[in-house]
Amino acid sequence: MDTAIYDVNNLTDEMSERAEVYGEEEARRAVAAALCAVEEAARVIRRGGLVAFPTETVYGLGADAFNEAAVRKIYAAKGRPSDNPMIVHVARASDIGALAAALTPDAVRLIESFWPGPLTLVLRKRAEVPLAVTGGLDTVAVRMPDDPVALALIRRAETPLAAPSANISGRPSPTTAAHVLQDLAGRVDAILAGRPCRIGIESTVLDLSEGAPVILRPGFVTADHIAALLGKPVGTDSALRARDGSADAAAAPKAPGMKYRHYAPKAEMMVLEGRRDRVKSEMERLKILNERLGRRVGTLLFEETAFLEAAHRLFAELRALDDAGVDLIIAGALGTDDGLGFAVMNRMMKAAGYHVIRV
Ligand code: TXA
Numbered sequence: 001m002d003t004a005i006y007d008v009n010n011l012t013d014e015m016s017e018r019a020e021v022y023g024e025e026e027a028r029r030a031v032a033a034a035l036c037a038v039e040e041a042a043r044v045i046r047r048g049g050l051v052a053f054p055t056e057t058v059y060g061l062g063a064d065a066f067n068e069a070a071v072r073k074i075y076a077a078k079g080r081p082s083d084n085p086m087i088v089h090v091a092r093a094s095d096i097g098a099l100a101a102a103l104t105p106d107a108v109r110l111i112e113s114f115w116p117g118p119l120t121l122v123l124r125k126r127a128e129v130p131l132a133v134t135g136g137l138d139t140v141a142v143r144m145p146d147d148p149v150a151l152a153l154i155r156r157a158e159t160p161l162a163a164p165s166a167n168i169s170g171r172p173s174p175t176t177a178a179h180v181l182q183d184l185a186g187r188v189d190a191i192l193a194g195r196p197c198r199i200g201i202e203s204t205v206l207d208l209s210e211g212a213p214v215i216l217r218p219g220f221v222t223a224d225h226i227a228a229l230l231g232k233p234v235g236t237d238s239a240l241r242a243r244d245g246s247a248d249a250a251a252a253p254k255a256p257g258m259k260y261r262h263y264a265p266k267a268e269m270m271v272l273e274g275r276r277d278r279v280k281s282e283m284e285r286l287k288i289l290n291e292r293l294g295r296r297v298g299t300l301l302f303e304e305t306a307f308l309e310a311a312h313r314l315f316a317e318l319r320a321l322d323d324a325g326v327d328l329i330i331a332g333a334l335g336t337d338d339g340l341g342f343a344v345m346n347r348m349m350k351a352a353g354y355h356v357i358r359v
């Protein structure tokens with residue numbers, strides 16, 4: 001399949017402001033050209049095709065959420081298990097009415113505070129939402145992304161977009177257009193190539209379908225943020241606390257996608273956990289030891305409390321280490337008391353297949 005690649009780098013809030021508020025001719029032309037590209041991509045969606053697009057979290061691979069045949073193509077393009085439901089992306093909060101059966105007061109408050117943004121809400125679905133989107137579940141996950149390209153695409157397609165992350169299933173999520181090309185060129189109809197994603201890890205998935213709010217996947221919006229807004233405790237899916245990734249019934253995650261091997265680089269990966277000075281020296285020792293055995297070793301150590309930076313760079317670093325052809329990645333753990341640290345470590349542990357060494 002030929003994949004059309006459209007440059008939408010210039011479709012940013014800043015460029016739009018320069019074009020509209022300050023009337024800068026150059027900015028106006030650049031924004032208009034990008035919007036033309038988005039219009040082409042929207043046409044692809046309306047015809048039942050697949051389009052990869054940037055969001056503030058990671059790139060998504062979208063199809064018309066109400067077109068079952070189009071949605072099925074996503075599973076094929078990604079090599080994704082078909083029981084793994086997708087997030088449906090809307091451009092206006094009111095569009096959730098076409099997807100969710102009922103909005104709880106909690107849902108309304110969360111939408112008012114966090115949309116557009118990296119918070120996905122799981123609600124009872126309307127009958128019209130195809131089961132192909134929800135992996136057969138009677139709930140639907142919905143979010144409104146905070147990205148001008150994503151919003152323009154959804155608006156122009158005139159339909160919500162079912163969109164998982166735009167990677168081959170199991171690989172680190174794509175945070176740049178180059179990552180998307182690497183995985184999906186030749187497998188999808190079009191790629192909107194924009195800027196690197198601002199946040200870098202996927203949205204928080206919050207289940208509201210059974211009353212009490214429960215986090216199914218940690219992300220940029222933390223349990224503390226949500227609890228502070230709702231004035232009530234927020235649960236965390238117990239499977240997220242299981243340190244061994246075990247898939248026994250008690251620890252089976254409620255978000256089906258959380259049970260798969262995920263975010264995984266091709267290299268073997270281990271995470272060192274403990275006091276910083278020990279992590280550093282053990283990392284050096286293991287590196288030298290493994291290099292003596294003829295293995296190529298890459299290391300990954302973020303500043304201990306640089307959670308934003310770690311979220312922003314984690315997936316890109318894993319891909320870069322793969323591209324460099326290392327056999328072993330040795331990473332240092334971050335603290336998990338901070339909600340964003342917890343979200344980053346959730347990805348890092350999965351990438352490492354829960355291979356943790358206490359030092
Ligand atoms: O930031 C994001 O959320 C990105 C961008 C593209 O929006 N999307 C994303 O989609 O990460 P995906 O498909 O890679 O992950 C969706 C997660 C999976 O863990 C899936 O199991 C869960 O959300 N999920 C989706 N619908 C669900 C539902 N009805 N009930 C429970 N979990 C659901």
Ligand code: MG
Nearest residue numbers: 164165166173
């Ligand atoms: Mg994904």
